Amino acid sequence: MSKLESIETLVIGSGPGGYVAALRSAQLGMKTAIVERSQLGGVCTHVGCIPSKALIAEAHRYDLLRPFNHTNAAASFKNAQDFKQGIVNKQSGGVHYLLKNAGVSILEGEARFVDEYTAIIHQSGQKQTISFKNAILATGSRPIELQAFPVGGRILSSTEALSLTEIPNSLVVIGGGYIGIELGQMYAKFGTKVTILEGGQQVLPGFEAELVGPVVRQMKADGIQTITGATAEKVMQNTDSITLHYSQHQEQHQVTAEYVLVTVGRKPNTDGKLGLERIGLPLTSRGMIATDKQCRTAIPHIFAIGDITAGPALAHKASYEAKVAAEAIAGLTTEVDYKAMPLVVFSNPELASVGLSEEEAQAQGIPFVIGKASFGINGRALALRETEGYIKIVANQATGIVMGAQIVGVEASTLVSELALAIEMGATVEDLALTIHPHPTLGEVIMEAAENAVRKTANRN
Numbered sequence: 373m374s375k376l377e378s379i380e381t382l383v384i385g386s387g388p389g390g391y392v393a394a395l396r397s398a399q400l401g402m403k404t405a406i407v408e409r410s411q412l413g414g415v416c417t418h419v420g421c422i423p424s425k426a427l428i429a430e431a432h433r434y435d436l437l438r439p440f441n442h443t444n445a446a447a448s449f450k451n452a453q454d455f456k457q458g459i460v461n462k463q464s465g466g467v468h469y470l471l472k473n474a475g476v477s478i479l480e481g482e483a484r485f486v487d488e489y490t491a492i493i494h495q496s497g498q499k500q501t502i503s504f505k506n507a508i509l510a511t512g513s514r515p516i517e518l519q520a521f522p523v524g525g526r527i528l529s530s531t532e533a534l535s536l537t538e539i540p541n542s543l544v545v546i547g548g549g550y551i552g553i554e555l556g557q558m559y560a561k562f563g564t565k566v567t568i569l570e571g572g573q574q575v576l577p578g579f580e581a582e583l584v585g586p587v588v589r590q591m592k593a594d595g596i597q598t599i600t601g602a603t604a605e606k607v608m609q610n611t612d613s614i615t616l617h618y619s620q621h622q623e624q625h626q627v628t629a630e631y632v633l634v635t636v637g638r639k640p641n642t643d644g645k646l647g648l649e650r651i652g653l654p655l656t657s658r659g660m661i662a663t664d665k666q667c668r669t670a671i672p673h674i675f676a677i678g679d680i681t682a683g684p685a686l687a688h689k690a691s692y693e694a695k696v697a698a699e700a701i702a703g704l705t706t707e708v709d710y711k712a713m714p715l716v717v718f719s720n721p722e723l724a725s726v727g728l729s730e731e732e733a734q735a736q737g738i739p740f741v742i743g744k745a746s747f748g749i750n751g752r753a754l755a756l757r758e759t760e761g762y763i764k765i766v767a768n769q770a771t772g773i774v775m776g777a778q779i780v781g782v783e784a785s786t787l788v789s790e791l792a793l794a795i796e797m798g799a800t801v802e803d804l805a806l807t808i809h810p811h812p813t814l815g816e817v818i819m820e821a822a823e824n825a826v827r828k829t830a831n832r833n
């Protein structure tokens with residue numbers, strides 16, 4: 373067993389939480405090491421954000437080009453998978469380069485706590501002891517597995533669904549959250565007959581129904597059958613298909629497909645051999661680690677970030693918390709503030725939301741105005757043949773300060789950043805309306821929504 377000299381910050385896990393934490397810690401002059409048991413870049417790079425968005429973009433391009441040429445779906449899908457893997461490799465290589473360049477020690481293996489200041493890194497029978505002054509836990513999450521639907525054979529989690537080598541003829545998705553919708557729609561665009569089962573009354577439950585409307589319409593146009601208020605109960609595996617039994621309105625139904633994809637949420641990697649019980653770190657009932665505004669756990673020199681902490685399981689949340697944790701260790705004045713945290717769904721059309729929704733502003737009793745503008749007559753949207761959707765801004769009625777925004781439409785994922793910046797800076801709808809937006813661009817829709825809100829704020833006409 374070898375022993376590494378004491379380091380100031382040990383980061384466990386190299387996803388968008390861990391690697392950003394390690395980089396920031398090294399930038400702040402601290403001797404930093406990062407441990408990864410699998411591949412640098414974590415879920416986001418290998419089986420999450422990056423591969424899914426690569427395949428979604430390819431599916432969208434395939435779908436757009438279909439009327440103009442007779443592209444072969446199977447060949448396009450194979451190209452999409454190759455393209456995806458190329459991007460994943462580039463990103464993972466990029467994480468390695470950044471860490472090396474910043475002087476971070478990269479340790480391969482699984483970290484297990486021995487005590488509050490010591491961990492052992494296990495790798496292929498070898499052990500390395502490491503002592504540290506501070507630790508940042510960024511061990512991420514994995515798909516929840518339902519007992520009735522164990523992953524294997526014709527039952528897929530998102531990980532397997534991202535790596536199929538052929539387009540399935542048919543696919544049933546259990547769970548209408550963002551991962552189920554994104555992957556379901558991606559396969560539908562390549563020609564798979566997709567059925568989505570959702571327990572609630574609408575898919576994408578976190579978003580307001582009106583906003584989800586255009587996505588549901590497009591899903592229908594893509595040939596997707598959506599069944600809401602449905603509970604998946606059991607599966608029967610056949611030789612070349614799988615039958616899913618579900619109930620809806622007290623009636624029993626079944627649907628047969630080539631694969632079943634289970635996307636019912638994710639589970640934090642806080643169990644297993646990590647040994648949190650050895651250091652007495654308590655977990656919440658959902659297996660999460662409670663943290664304060666500096667991402668500090670109940671043990672003051674141990675921090676936790678990303679999917680193992682409360683809040684949405686998103687890569688940019690993990691990276692944001694990473695910087696706060698590293699800066700807190702360095703003694704800087706810092707704390708998290710989630711008021712401008714964007715949520716994005718890479719559906720077609722895309723959905724994005726930041727800050728308060730209309731309903732939340734109402735619930736908080738804040739007098740507000742709504743400014744709305746549609747993509748329908750925007751020159752750029754017309755040129756892109758992507759005119760579905762709108763932008764809605766929620767602003768304080770008295771001051772005009774932007775409190776929230778929701779977007780459904782093309783490039784919602786990119787446009788939402790301008791609105792997040794507005795919230796972060798305390799900008800008003802007048803600031804947005806008076807900002808010169810280039811023509812013809814999608815950003816002009818933000819300007820128009822802001823102009824619409826300005827007319828409704830106090831003392832304006």
Ligand code: FAD
Pocket residue numbers: 384385386387388389390407408409410411413414415416417419420421422424425481482483484510511512513530551641645646677678679680685686687688689690718
């Ligand atoms: P992770 O990325 O999960 O990384 C944790 C790392 O820790 C892993 O590499 C793991 O091997 C390692 N590890 C765990 N335990 C140990 C140990 N004991 N020792 C050493 N290493 C360990 N988010 C978005 O913001 N946008 C998206 O578009 C998006 N799309 C997604 C699509 C899919 C299909 C999925 C599954 C997720 C998606 N997400 C998306 C969510 C995003 O991937 C996660 O929120 C993000 O990866 C969490 O980052 P993290 O750093 O907390 O952990």
